[in-house]
Amino acid sequence: MKAVRFVRTGQPAEIVDIPKPMPGPGEVLLKIAGAGVCHSDLHILDEDLGLKGPFVLGHENAGWVAALGLGVKDWKEGDAVAVYGPWGCGHCHSCQRSSENYCHNHASLGTMGGGLGSDGGMAEYMLVPSARQLVALDDLDPVLAAPLSDAALTPYHAIKQALPLLTPDATVVVIGIGGLGHMAVQLLQALTPATLVAGDIDPAKLEHARALGVSHTLDTRDADAAAEAIAAIAGPRGAAVVLDFVGAQATVDLGVRVVGRDSRLSVVGLGGGVVQYAANQPPYGCQVSVPYWGSRTELLEVIALARAGRIRSEVETFPLEQAQDVYQRLREGRIRGRAVLVP
DSSP: OOOEEEEEETSSSSSEOOOOOOOOTTTTEEEEEEEEHHHHHHHHHHHSOOOSSSSEOSEEEEEEEEEEEETOOSSTTEEEEEEOOOOOOOOHHHHHHTOGGTTTTTTHHHHHHBBBTOOOSSEEEEESSOOOGEEEEETHHHHHGGGGTTTTTHHHHHHHHHHGGGEEEOEEEEESTTTTHHHHHHHHHOOOEEEEEEEESOOOHHHHHHHTTTEEEEOOSSHHHHEEEEEEGGGGGOOEEEEEOOOOHHHHHHHHHHHHEEEEEEEEOOOOOOOOBBBSOOOTTOOOEEOOOHHHHHHHHHHHHHHHTOOOOOOOEEEGGGGHHHHHHHTTTTTEEEEEEEE
């Protein structure tokens, strides 16, 4: 079968033919409908994250059950499912709470999940090690649903942590309207009454935010002008919540600058920025959070929102054979919403 594979750090992804896997006891084989292309893939390709190749890329996956290993119950061939991406040990305190994204034993597992150390979904078929990693999609299109497992789950987790602060008189700022950010603004509109501000350096991304119903959009290239614009909207309270889906130094600094007291700064993006601390900077009472992905329970909630029509991932689809070109487009910021590879 065709697959897109990570070999080693600094080497481009390769498109290869590999054997179709077969499920062992407790495992499930999926026929992949779509695999989302994430900025995290670029970090895997470019930086030494300690993940040993080769393995098939793709940690944002959906498809149909193709075969069941011995002992697997409650699923049948043809069921449409999304794959819960972060694979933990399954038995520690966090995993028992459905939060395998915070597995206590992650360092000893040798993998962070499919496409993150183990074979992922950028292939015709994918082997899922446990049926507990599957979530039913019912009538959702698996191609459109694939990004829900990361591009929607990750911001949902960050927003859910901040919900007590997102009152009707609060202002929330989203920085970066890409794969995660375009889902974040929809989630915020579905879940909170807070005033929403969307920032980006790309006019096309800001236009996308306006198309999604965001009234306040601003160009963040000029930090002084952006901070002044946010202050004019938020007033003396400042931003109650800032969600940074870029994580570069410039965006982290902007978040620190505009967030108010008794607030939350969530740095989700992996752009390499550092939150500098000084007295009252970030302001007193500000919680600085570095959330990672989300729980399986939260994925169920995200899918429920999608089934109700409250959120929708905007995708551009490409065949597996164009994976290298898609990664280049992602590097250059030329993807609207989320790119999904379709076998």
